[in-house]
Amino acid sequence: MIDPVPARFNLARYCIADHARAQPGKTAIVIVGDEGEQSWSYAALDRDVRVLAAGFRALGLAPGARVMIRMGNEAGAVLSYFAAIAAGYVALLASSQLTAEEAAFLLDDCGAAALALGRDFENEAHERAGVAVLRGDDLARLLQGAPLEHYADTDADDPAYLVYTSGTTSRPKGVLHAQRAAWARRPMYAHWQGLTAADVMLHAGAMNWTYTLGVGVVDPLANGASAVLYNGRPDPAVWPRLVERHRATIFAAVPGVYRQILKYAALETHDLSSLRHGLTAGAALSPSLLEEWRARAKTELYEAFGMSEISTFISSAPTVPVRPGSPGRPQPGRIVAALPREEGTEPLGVGETGVLAVHRDEPGLMLRYWNRPEEEKEAFRGDWFVSGDLVAFDADGYMWHHGRADEVMNALGYRVSPAEVEKCLLAHPLVADAAVAERAGRDDQTIIRAYVILREEARLGEEDMLAHCAAHLAAYKRPRQVVFLEALPRNRNGKLMRSALP
Known part of the structure; x- marks a missing residue:
């Protein structure tokens, strides 16, 4: 059984406050970039989160207001997420891969009262009546104030954060989670991650993905462990280097990252003796990839299955033997x-x-x-x-x-609505009809393939179509291939027969 959730519960306080008192000097978070590292002890993290929370409060936002955070894997994202929750607001950590158009939809859909912009997005114009737009200088100024004395005294069922996910419709939908969502992750510690206070967790994902935010940030902090994140240039070889340098004990990534490490990272030249095991989620782990990782890295990979509405709840673990081809069993209490x-x-x-x-x-x-x-x-x-x-x-x-x-697709580890991609394709003035489907790519991965019917006498190439998608869709939603057809397969009632697409 999962222990009963305390009636009064704040997610940010749960992750930070007790550890700041018990082990103030211990490293909580390290963010590694091309230009160096930033790190926070638990005491420093607690102070900065409460200072920024007080700054958010000073904006005069109504209780329960949404604070949207549009940042990459940077310090401000971590601080803003926890500060919004510490102040009693609802945090929305939006994907940095979204186009400005997609980000504007989220801002309007959630009715945000404040928007915190990271360094890559400071020039975007998101000014709206009733929305406080905070850029780098604004956040730096808020961090000069006095700290909030206490974390918000929220109920366990009060809203804490929003995540947006694709469904079967043409627009993303927000998933609202309660403060108790962090407490509900407790079965994962022993029955997936094998996580304790002595661990150093290195996560290879983007912080605004629920897999990274939960496993790479919330869970290590809740256990008094240390979290290491990376925001430098993409490079498969960086991960074994970071394991070696930071003596990481647990590494978390999607299967595709493990595949790239095996292919490009000269794994055997690094000291991985600190690594107890790896974690994987977001896409199915193929038995062949598992076998190769075991042989070369000499560690186990524990897979988990979850969704935005509940996070990970089925897994293998040190307590649940791996059965290749299966993500595992329901965790105790689920x-x-x-x-x-x-x-x-x-x-x-x-x-x-x-x-x-x-x-x-x-x-x-x-x-x-x-x-x-x-x-x-x-x-x-x-x-x-x-x-x-x-x-x-x-x-x-x-x-x-x-x-x-x-019909929801799961290409490259992301859930993507066909309707959302098809809406983008059909917005092109030379496209008469369009459909998309998930199809096999390289190395056991799947990709999104677009099927396009052009208007009469129209001339359009694959590169033109891909460029159109790049202007309107986040990278993970974009088709990787375009096939031009004379007609789409439909039944006698006109319904698209997606399985019949070539």
């Missing part, structure tokens, strides 16, 4: 089942394939979708939150994934 595909709330038996569902009593489950009551209603079947994943559980409780029941 109420998880496979339900019939179309309707019904009675869990299926061993080996039967159905849709993955999580019970409403799960403390890590989202509060709701932001301003999407109809989509929220569709997501629940009785007391079960139903995902779009088709799964079966074997006699030992291991989950086996059998694809999606809906």
Whole structure:
């Protein structure tokens, strides 16, 4: 069972305050870049978070106001995220890969009262009535003030943060999480991560991704461990160097990063003796990649499965032996089942394939979708939150994934709505019709392929189409290939037959 959540609970206080008192000088976070490192002890992190929280309060924001953070893997992102929650506001750490157009949609959709911009976005114009736009100088000025005396005395069910995810519609939807979401992560510590206060966690992801934010920041801090993040130029060889330099004990990444390390990083030339094991999530870990990593890195990889609405809840771990091809078993205390595909709330038996569902009593489950009551209603079947994943559980409780029941794509580890990409393609004046599908790429990865029907006598090449997508879509949403067709496969009712796309 998961321990009962304290009635009064603040996510930022849970991660920082007690450790700042008990071990003030211990390293909490290190951010490594091309120009050096920045680090915070727990005492320094506690002070800066409370100072910035007081600065946010001084803006006169209403209780529960949304604070949108548009930054890369930089110090301001960590401080702003925890400071917003410490002040009693709702933090939205937006993906740095979003275009200005996509970021503007999030800003309007969540109704943010404040927007904190990182160094790569300071020239963007997001001025709106009622929105306090904070650039680098503004944040630096706020950090010169006096600290907030106490973290906000929030209820465990009060909103803490928003994340945006793709669904089956043409626009992203906000997933609102409660303060208790951090407490609900406790089964992951032993039953996925093997995480203790003595660990140094190195995460290879972008901080605004829930996988990185949770595993790379929130979980190490909640345990009094140390977190190492990187914001320099992309380079597969940097990860074994950072493991060696910082004596990282746990490394977390998507399978694609492990594949790149094995291919380009001269793994055997580095001292990886500190590394106990690696963690992987975001995409399926192929048995062949697992086997090669074991042989060359001499450590185990523990996989996990999750979603934005609940985070990771199925995993292998030091306590759960790896079964290649399966992400593992439900963590202790999780109420998880496979339900019939179309309707019904009675869990299926061993080996039967159905849709993955999580019970409403799960403390890590989202509060709701932001301003999407109809989509929220569709997501629940009785007391079960139903995902779009088709799964079966074997006699030992291991989950086996059998694809999606809906059309949501999972290319390169990101959930992407076909409708959102197709909307972008159809906005091009020379495109008459378009569709996208997830297709096999290189090295066991999948990519998004676009299928385009041009208007009569129109002339357009693949590079033109890809450039159009680059102007309007985040990198992870963009097609990697474009196929021009005379017609799209549709049934007699005109519905697109996505599986029939070449």
